[in-house]
Amino acid sequence: MTRKIIIIGAHAAGLDAASAARKTDRTAEITLITKEKKPAYSRCGLPFVLGGHIKTFDDLVVFPERFYKMMKLNLLTETTVTNVDSKAKTVDIHDKSGTKETLSYDRLVISTGADPFLPPIKGREKKGIFVVRTIDDGEKINKALETAKSAVIIGAGLIGLEVAVACLERGLKTIVVEFLPYVLPVLLDKAMADRVQKMLEEKGINIIVGKGAEEFLGTDKVTGVLVAGETIPADVVVVATGVRANVELAKNAGVALGQKGIKTNLRMETNIKDVYAAGDCVESIHLVTRRPTMSQLGTTAVKQAKVAGINAAGGYSTFIGAMGSWITRLFETEIGGTGLTEFMAGRSGIETVSGTIVSKTRADYFPGALPIRIKLIADKETGKLIGAQIIGGEEVTQRVNALSFAIQNEMTIKELAKAETCYAPPVCETWEPMVLAAEMLLRKLR
Amino acid sequence: MTRKIIIIGAHAAGLDAASAARKTDRTAEITLITKEKKPAYSRCGLPFVLGGHIKTFDDLVVFPERFYKMMKLNLLTETTVTNVDSKAKTVDIHDKSGTKETLSYDRLVISTGADPFLPPIKGREKKGIFVVRTIDDGEKINKALETAKSAVIIGAGLIGLEVAVACLERGLKTIVVEFLPYVLPVLLDKAMADRVQKMLEEKGINIIVGKGAEEFLGTDKVTGVLVAGETIPADVVVVATGVRANVELAKNAGVALGQKGIKTNLRMETNIKDVYAAGDCVESIHLVTRRPTMSQLGTTAVKQAKVAGINAAGGYSTFIGAMGSWITRLFETEIGGTGLTEFMAGRSGIETVSGTIVSKTRADYFPGALPIRIKLIADKETGKLIGAQIIGGEEVTQRVNALSFAIQNEMTIKELAKAETCYAPPVCETWEPMVLAAEMLLRKLR
Numbered sequence: 040m041t042r043k044i045i046i047i048g049a050h051a052a053g054l055d056a057a058s059a060a061r062k063t064d065r066t067a068e069i070t071l072i073t074k075e076k077k078p079a080y081s082r083c084g085l086p087f088v089l090g091g092h093i094k095t096f097d098d099l100v101v102f103p104e105r106f107y108k109m110m111k112l113n114l115l116t117e118t119t120v121t122n123v124d125s126k127a128k129t130v131d132i133h134d135k136s137g138t139k140e141t142l143s144y145d146r147l148v149i150s151t152g153a154d155p156f157l158p159p160i161k162g163r164e165k166k167g168i169f170v171v172r173t174i175d176d177g178e179k180i181n182k183a184l185e186t187a188k189s190a191v192i193i194g195a196g197l198i199g200l201e202v203a204v205a206c207l208e209r210g211l212k213t214i215v216v217e218f219l220p221y222v223l224p225v226l227l228d229k230a231m232a233d234r235v236q237k238m239l240e241e242k243g244i245n246i247i248v249g250k251g252a253e254e255f256l257g258t259d260k261v262t263g264v265l266v267a268g269e270t271i272p273a274d275v276v277v278v279a280t281g282v283r284a285n286v287e288l289a290k291n292a293g294v295a296l297g298q299k300g301i302k303t304n305l306r307m308e309t310n311i312k313d314v315y316a317a318g319d320c321v322e323s324i325h326l327v328t329r330r331p332t333m334s335q336l337g338t339t340a341v342k343q344a345k346v347a348g349i350n351a352a353g354g355y356s357t358f359i360g361a362m363g364s365w366i367t368r369l370f371e372t373e374i375g376g377t378g379l380t381e382f383m384a385g386r387s388g389i390e391t392v393s394g395t396i397v398s399k400t401r402a403d404y405f406p407g408a409l410p411i412r413i414k415l416i417a418d419k420e421t422g423k424l425i426g427a428q429i430i431g432g433e434e435v436t437q438r439v440n441a442l443s444f445a446i447q448n449e450m451t452i453k454e455l456a457k458a459e460t461c462y463a464p465p466v467c468e469t470w471e472p473m474v475l476a477a478e479m480l481l482r483k484l485r
Numbered sequence: 486m487t488r489k490i491i492i493i494g495a496h497a498a499g500l501d502a503a504s505a506a507r508k509t510d511r512t513a514e515i516t517l518i519t520k521e522k523k524p525a526y527s528r529c530g531l532p533f534v535l536g537g538h539i540k541t542f543d544d545l546v547v548f549p550e551r552f553y554k555m556m557k558l559n560l561l562t563e564t565t566v567t568n569v570d571s572k573a574k575t576v577d578i579h580d581k582s583g584t585k586e587t588l589s590y591d592r593l594v595i596s597t598g599a600d601p602f603l604p605p606i607k608g609r610e611k612k613g614i615f616v617v618r619t620i621d622d623g624e625k626i627n628k629a630l631e632t633a634k635s636a637v638i639i640g641a642g643l644i645g646l647e648v649a650v651a652c653l654e655r656g657l658k659t660i661v662v663e664f665l666p667y668v669l670p671v672l673l674d675k676a677m678a679d680r681v682q683k684m685l686e687e688k689g690i691n692i693i694v695g696k697g698a699e700e701f702l703g704t705d706k707v708t709g710v711l712v713a714g715e716t717i718p719a720d721v722v723v724v725a726t727g728v729r730a731n732v733e734l735a736k737n738a739g740v741a742l743g744q745k746g747i748k749t750n751l752r753m754e755t756n757i758k759d760v761y762a763a764g765d766c767v768e769s770i771h772l773v774t775r776r777p778t779m780s781q782l783g784t785t786a787v788k789q790a791k792v793a794g795i796n797a798a799g800g801y802s803t804f805i806g807a808m809g810s811w812i813t814r815l816f817e818t819e820i821g822g823t824g825l826t827e828f829m830a831g832r833s834g835i836e837t838v839s840g841t842i843v844s845k846t847r848a849d850y851f852p853g854a855l856p857i858r859i860k861l862i863a864d865k866e867t868g869k870l871i872g873a874q875i876i877g878g879e880e881v882t883q884r885v886n887a888l889s890f891a892i893q894n895e896m897t898i899k900e901l902a903k904a905e906t907c908y909a910p911p912v913c914e915t916w917e918p919m920v921l922a923a924e925m926l927l928r929k930l931r
Contacts, residue, residue: 051915081848084910092911098850326905337915338908364907375907402527404544436912437883440919443905444887448894459772459889461810461821462784464530465538466882469497469783473886 042067044351045130045142047120047288048150049073050082051337052318052344054102056148059348059356061110067352070113070142072120072132077174078102083337085177086198089184090205096174096181123147123292125311146313146351149289149301150344153282153319153335158193162255168276171198180277184209187274191215191264193252195222197367199279200235203244204369206275213244214273216266218251218280223374226365228381230395231414231428235374238430242370282335284320297322297331305357307347315351317343324360326447327379327425328387334361364443366436373435377443378426381416390419391426394480398472400433402464409433413476415442415452422451422484424477434466438473456481488513490797491576491588493566493734494596495524497783498764498790500548502594505794505802507556513798516559516588518566518578523620524548529783531623532644535630536651542620542627569593569738571757592759592797595735595747596790599728599765599781604639608701614722617644626723630655633720637661637710639698641668643813645725646681649690650815652721659690660719662712664697664726669820672811674827676841677860677874681820684876688816728781730766743768743777751803753793761797763789770806772893773825773871774833780807810889812882819881823889824872827862836865837872840926844918846879848910855879859922861888861898868897868930870923880912884919902927 044060046053049071057069071078080099087093107114117135124130130147133139155170157163169180180202184190190206192199195217206213217224221232222239236246247266254265255276263272284300295302295310300322307315318340325332339361349356366375384391393416401408409432416426427442429435445455455477462469490506492499495517503515517524526545533539553560563581570576576593579585601616603609615626626648630636636652638645641663652659663670667678668685682692693712700711701722709718730746741748741756746768753761764786771778785807795802812821830837839862847854855878862872873888875881891901901923908915 081850081910081915083908084848084850087851087910092852093850101849336908338906338917341915342903342905359903362905364905366907366909366912368909368911373912375909377905377907402530403547404527404530404539405533406538434880434883436907436909437880437887440906440917441883441887441890443907444890444894444896447900447904448890448896450890450894454893457788457805458893459788459808459810459823460784460886461812461823461882461889462529462782463812463814463882464527464533465814466812466819469527469787471784471886 042353043143043145044069044148045144046071046148046150047130048152048318049078049114049116050080050150050152052150052152052340053148054079055341055344056150056317056348056351057112058110059345060352061112063349063352063354068113069111070115072115072118074117074119075173075175076117078114078116080174082172085171085174086201086205088177089181089202090208096177099174120288123288125292125294125314128313147315148347148351149294149309149314149316149320150318151285151288151320153284155278156281156283157278158280160252160255162257162261165255165257165261166259167257167261167274168255168278170278171202172282180275183275184211187211189214189273190275190277191271191273192277192279193264194279194281195246195248196225196279196281197223197365199277200239200369201367202277202279203239207242207244211275214271215244215246216250216252216264217246217248220249222246222248226376226380227428228414231412231430234412234430235369238372239369282319284333286320289316289320299333306350307343307358308350315347317347326360326362330387332361332363334363336361336363336365338364362443362446364439366439371432372430373433374430375435375439376426376428377439378424378446379416380426380428384416384425389425392417392419392480392483394476394483396472396476396479398475399468400431401466402468405464411435411472413438413472415476415480417452417480417484419484422453423449424452424455442473452477452480452484488799489589489591490515490594491590492517492594492596493576494598494764495519495560495562496526496528496596496598498596498598498786499594500525501787501790502596502763502794502797503558504556505791506798507558509795509798509800514559515557516561518561518564520563520565521619521621522562524560524562526620528618531617531620532647532651534623535627535648536654542623545620566734569734571738571740571760574759593761594793594797595740595755595760595762595766596764597731597734597766599730601724602727602729603724604726606698606701608703608707611701611703611707612705613703613707613720614701614724616724617648618728626721629721630657633657635660635719636721636723637717637719639710639722639724640726641692641694642671642725642727643669643811645723646685646815647813648723648725649685653688653690657721660717661690661692662696662698662710663692663694666695668692668694672822672826673874674860677858677876680858680876681815684818685815728765730779732766735762735766745779752796752801753789753804754796761793763793772806772808776833778807778809780809782807782809782811784810808889808892810885812885817878818876819879820876821881821885822872822874823885824870824892825862826872826874830862830871835871838863838865838926838929840922840929842918842922842925844921845914846877847912848914851910857881857918859884859918861922861926863898863926863930865930868899869895870898870901888919898923898926898930
């Protein structure tokens with residue numbers, strides 16, 4: 040009998056679940072349902088369209104229509120799932136014409152994602168205040184930027200800073216307001232974050248840390264933001280203060296939740312049989328702390344989704360957890376990290392030893408050598424690497440991956456200090472900066 | 486009592502041994518002896534000076550004179566060690582003025598390096614035939630290239646190809662002759678090597694594989710090379726057919742040798758007490774096969790030397806082995822690898838499964854995304870990663886390092902296929918090519 044698989048959501052998680060399901064079961068009837076007009080586009084690309092690096096929002100759409108035909112995926116766009124009945128194994132939908140329908144499933148994958156969280160700041164309903172999640176959001180901001188002269192970004196996380204860079208590149212006076220005491224507060228420790236802040240300020244972005252937006256000013260349309268009693272004029276405001284998992288549908292269907300997201304087992308199956316979940320709405324187990332965490336990164340979403348899709352289609356696969364390996368490029372600087380920050384390690388009860396070194400990305404005498412700064416964090420007791428942060432002019436991404444592999448393999452700082460790396464003058468130093476950082480940290484661990 | 490440490494050789498290994506010794510023992514009397522005029526320059530940088538990427542050969546000199554003063558290192562240049570008496574613990578030297586002297590040591594580090602191996606080809610004594618090892622070699626080639634119109638490079642190893650690129654960049658008609666059936670024969674498997682050959686040929690380098698140079702033609706000065714009965718005209722010939730460890734001094738002193746280099750224990754100590762060895766003259770244990778190997782890379786040299794220096798100065802450190810992680814950039818293409826090739830694995834008695842994928846270095850829609858090709862090699866029985874080869878437009882170096890870490894941690898292909906990596910559109914794909922390669926290989930391993 041043909042297996043009916045319904046996937047709620049058709050973005051990073053939804054599509055990877057569908058692809059994996061199709062590869063596992065060639066005959067299954069697979070239906071993807073999304074509220075949005077366009078499925079499966081890269082949300083992470085939105086700031087780079089705003090900055091003009093990518094020509095159009097349509098370029099972000101990963102798959103052409105023929106992909107869905109080739110993979111035999113039923114795609115329902117502009118369609119909302121209003122209810123899941125996990126006993127009857129049905130979902131109620133209504134499309135943009137208002138037509139309601141009930142679809143039955145054998146296996147369900149919930150990949151409802153997350154929505155931007157707008158803090159309850161007075162005046163947040165005014166025009167000219169945006170979030171950055173969908174192509175629709177992107178198009179609205181893009182239009183507003185055409186005539187705007189100044190932008191205030193609320194939140195100095197990855198998306199906030201990427202949008203701030205785009206605003207400056209578009210010629211706007213750009214100010215970032217971060218409530219926490221430094222930029223990228225979840226991803227970097229303060230000393231590293233201060234470097235990023237300094238670099239951004241040197242480029243011309245104004246950054247206010249440790250202060251919150253108190254009110255959005257203006258009558259119908261926003262004209263400014265009140266920050267610590269001071270008015271900052273703004274033609275455009277972008278709020279990028281994080282996302283919250285969309286768990287209502289799951290919750291109403293009886294799916295068990297963790298603190299902030301849907302709970303699943305290793306196979307991405309929820310507490311309800313035949314109901315799987317993947318992506319930004321799901322809790323992961325942190326690879327270092329072994330405790331629940333909300334990863335909410337594209338990489339985690341697609342990995343979870345592949346596992347959910349394989350299992351939903353009758354295969355076997357497990358998801359081992361996440362530890363938030365991340366990367367971005369702001370102007371010409373690459374910034375990334377993996378594992379725990381010192382701050383987060385402390386909150387998890389881990390005593391740490393850390394060390395930071397500065398080196399170069401190529402042999403000192405080779406033209407174009409750029410500075411690179413690496414911070415490594417070790418568990419004081421075991422001497423194992425548990426976190427890394429890197430800021431550099433090039434080749435940061437794959438160093439993050441290398442250190443991610445090191446953490447996943449529970450490599451000690453001692454082992455890392457002895458690790459073999461490659462060398463050629465145009466592309467790196469004889470003594471690899473990651474190894475130098477480990478050597479330095481090793482002296483502190485003794 | 487002041488410890489007297491003598492180090493024979495003052496390049497990558499010699500200098501790192503000296504630095505490590507100094508850091509371990511602040512009062513030791515440390516003497517470095519080299520035959521060359523200039524100590525501690527980057528041999529790996531020579532082809533890039535020839536190509537014009539680095540301005541002068543002097544730029545390759547890593548340390549200024551004040552470094553030696555600051556570190557309190559006695560540096561004897563243009564001085565030859567003629568004999569080591571390991572019983573009397575003395576070395577006989579003579580300097581360029583002909584003065585002979587006998588120095589006594591408490592600890593000796595032999596870092597005599599390696600010399601280019603010139604195959605016994607008829608006519609190899611002619612003018613215009615060069616090797617690439619020293620600044621002196623570099624200067625001679627540089628001068629010859631000024632008036633030459635054509636160059637033949639014998640040997641398509643790393644140095645051969647790097648010099649060939651430099652010759653083409655200098656506007657010479659450039660031909661590479663490789664006796665083995667494909668380029669980079671020790672470092673790549675054929676299918677990957679063929680890609681490199683094609684790229685080089687498209688750039689304008691003529692490559693002849695599977696044929697040896699039979700004779701260097703010309704009267705006093707070389708005018709051509711006879712290859713498989715055919716005459717190839719050449720104003721300049723560069724022979725880059727590998728190096729042979731300089732072990733004569735060590736051998737005469739009673740130091741035990743392996744098949745091709747000096748044998749040491751984990752502390753880089755030879756069979757003779759208080760005599761250490763490091764660098765291109767030394768045998769390493771291969772991290773995958775656990776058998777002796779000649780690494781002869783700068784990275785291995787400095788790592789061994791640091792260990793030798795620490796131990797010679799009374800500290801404790803061990804060298805765990807090597808597996809030849811390497812990288813180069815030829816034109817705009819980065820090529821690198823780590824661990825065993827399939828060919829070398831086979832010769833070591835390891836049955837392998839391998840897989841190659843092609844992907845992109847950035848999100849498909851992000852401008853500047855370049856192709857990347859990754860080959861992974863696994864041990865068929867254990868499923869562990871034992872080798873990797875990468876050809877790509879950017880970010881190859883640190884992928885080699887990431888996979889080097891993976892091999893050193895005995896990561897299985899299954900683990901690698903599940904490994905967490907980072908993602909942002911300007912710097913990589915959502916599904917990291919290394920992970921995709923592992924996934925593909927995993928299907929073959931089942």
